[in-house]
Amino acid sequence: MLIPITRGMQIMSDAKPSQSHYLKSACSNCSVLELCLPLGLTGVEIERLDTLIMQRLKVKRGAALYRAGDPLRSLYAVRIGSFKTSVLSIDGREQVTGFQISGEILGLDAISTDLHACDAVALEDSEVCPIHFAHLEKLARELPSLQHNLNKILSREIVRDHDMLMMLGNMNSDERLAAFLLNMSQRLNTRGYSSSSFVLKMRREEIGSYLGLRLETICRGIAHLRDQGLVAITGRDVNIMDLDGLKQLIVGCQRHLK
Structure with a gap:
């Protein structure tokens, strides 16, 4: 179900209307500020980033934040709770690809193709901050420190993938x-x-x-x-x-x- 957000942003959730809703958001007051995208930004830069996060989204346990094949609209910073990401194997079985907790970013899988490659499902009642990706890209071009943080997050995901392969192999x-x-x-x-x-x-x-x-x-x-x-x-x-x-x-x- 597509739920409209202020300023044209949209987020997909298969939760019923009563199961998820939006809340006001402020990066500067967030308890995971030092673990998330604003890490190392100045007060003024955080305020500019905060304008992209108009409202937070609550996601009930078992509800999908997005599904494989959905178009990229936003990245999602996990504020409260936890998620699993997974794909379906050829025989239809679920293959879990990761677990994300507060301060981590969901949705990076869609950047290369503009389509999500996996499902992201809440493991418990959770809350995320949606960040419209096109707006984030524009702001990152204006704020080198924000672009640096994005690069670090993407690099961290690559390293985790490598580590996972090493673990499975060794x-x-x-x-x-x-x-x-x-x-x-x-x-x-x-x-x-x-x-x-x-x-x-x-x-x-x-x-x-x-x-x-x-x-x-x-x-x-x-x-x-x-x-x-x-x-x-x-x-x-x-x-x-x-x-x-x-x-x-x-x-x-x-x-x-x-």
């Missing part, structure tokens, strides 16, 4: 699971949350899809980490008992955790 199943948990730990810690105790918003099947592992392999891996006294996982609640020990499982692969 790590065994326990190492992949350890790397995933450490990655979540570090990302959440950067946002002011506990690095040792957190809740996974995704299902184990989704983690397995992302890591290229079957569900039963994920369950065995969790048991192996528990038996080694490294991690205790009950349902979606994670408690890392030995952070250094968990890191030792992937010695030589630390750069894949960025």
Whole structure:
């Protein structure tokens, strides 16, 4: 369902009208300012960027922010909550390609072709700031610091893709699971949350899809980490008992955790 936004912007959501709505937005007052697109911008530059984000969008758990094949209209800065991105394989199965949390950008997949290459679905009740891409490009030409930030974000996505390929090619199943948990730990810690105790918003099947592992392999891996006294996982609640020990499982692969 297309929902019109002020100044001609539009955002796609398959949520019902009662499931999502818009809120006023202000980059300067955002709790994830230092993790998002405005990072390093001056006060005046942030104010100019703020004019592109007229309103925020709430997305209910399970609702799609956009679907594969939808035209590029906006990039979306995750303000609250989390999302998964995924594509469909030839046989119709879902392949999870990433998990995005607050301070990260969704929609970069559409820049090259002007069409989204994947689905982006909320893992929990979430909130995003839509940034009209054509307007963002224009402002970036006027603000070198903003263009620099865009380049850094795009480069970071490329590095993550490379790291994922390296992980799938070089790590065994326990190492992949350890790397995933450490990655979540570090990302959440950067946002002011506990690095040792957190809740996974995704299902184990989704983690397995992302890591290229079957569900039963994920369950065995969790048991192996528990038996080694490294991690205790009950349902979606994670408690890392030995952070250094968990890191030792992937010695030589630390750069894949960025």
